[in-house]
Amino acid sequence: MAQQKGGTGKTTLAANLGVALVASRKVALLDIDPQHTLTRWHELRPKTAPKLTFSNVSGWRVSGELDRLKANHDFVVIDSPPQVDTDARLAIRSADLVLIPMQPSPPDVWAAEGTLKLVAAEKRKAAMVLNRVPPSGKLRETVTTLLQRGGKPLLTATIGNRTGFAIAFASGLAVSETAPRSIAANELGALLSELLEMLE
Numbered sequence: 001m002a003q004q005k006g007g008t009g010k011t012t013l014a015a016n017l018g019v020a021l022v023a024s025r026k027v028a029l030l031d032i033d034p035q036h037t038l039t040r041w042h043e044l045r046p047k048t049a050p051k052l053t054f055s056n057v058s059g060w061r062v063s064g065e066l067d068r069l070k071a072n073h074d075f076v077v078i079d080s081p082p083q084v085d086t087d088a089r090l091a092i093r094s095a096d097l098v099l100i101p102m103q104p105s106p107p108d109v110w111a112a113e114g115t116l117k118l119v120a121a122e123k124r125k126a127a128m129v130l131n132r133v134p135p136s137g138k139l140r141e142t143v144t145t146l147l148q149r150g151g152k153p154l155l156t157a158t159i160g161n162r163t164g165f166a167i168a169f170a171s172g173l174a175v176s177e178t179a180p181r182s183i184a185a186n187e188l189g190a191l192l193s194e195l196l197e198m199l200e
């Protein structure tokens, strides 16, 4: 997860995608954001919930930790801070796929384009996903058209503005665990399928 703008959904999606993957794969979550939001989420996770390997490191430890986690997991989901510093660059460099969440609004799109350039500079594959999409309005269409015309790697899957994400997060859970039949869980499932298709 990378996006130099703050609050676009990196941590929310890292937690929810990690949990969605754990049903069938060996998953590790790596928090390299000094805010440690994902770490707080993981600390709240009930003991009875499916277990994910969890780690948080920064600085010179990032590379080694990534190698270690990659060696014995099918997926390593990395949550990075809202700026592309040295640590985030290391994460991008070693990623098979960089997911860039953004809200369908100009500031997020501009920041995402900056992040996309950094991913391209590292010769990595990127996917942009619209998050917190309002139920109606022209903004989504305008932004989608703009990105598609620009040949940007925008995913078909989108995530709506759903309070379920915050509710699940507050208990260390994912929407697939608190509300498996919700629209949020469905949208997340569609996002995961699209990402897996890109990776496999």
Ligand SMILES: Nc1ncnc2c1ncn2[C@@H]1O[C@H](COP(=O)(O)OP(=O)(O)OP(=O)(O)O)[C@@H](O)[C@H]1O
Pocket: 005, 006, 007, 008, 009, 010, 011, 012, 013, 033, 035, 037, 080, 081, 082, 131, 132, 133, 159, 160, 161, 162, 163, 165, 166, 169
């Ligand atoms: N799809 C969504 N629907 C509703 N709320 C959401 C959604 N995605 C994220 N949020 C909320 O938006 C806020 C920011 O989300 P999150 O912490 O995941 O962003 P972030 O990109 O990791 O932020 P930062 O850059 O600070 O690390 C949180 O309060 C979260 O609950």
Ligand SMILES: [Mg+2]
Pocket: 010, 011, 012, 033, 037, 079, 080
């Ligand atoms: Mg975050």
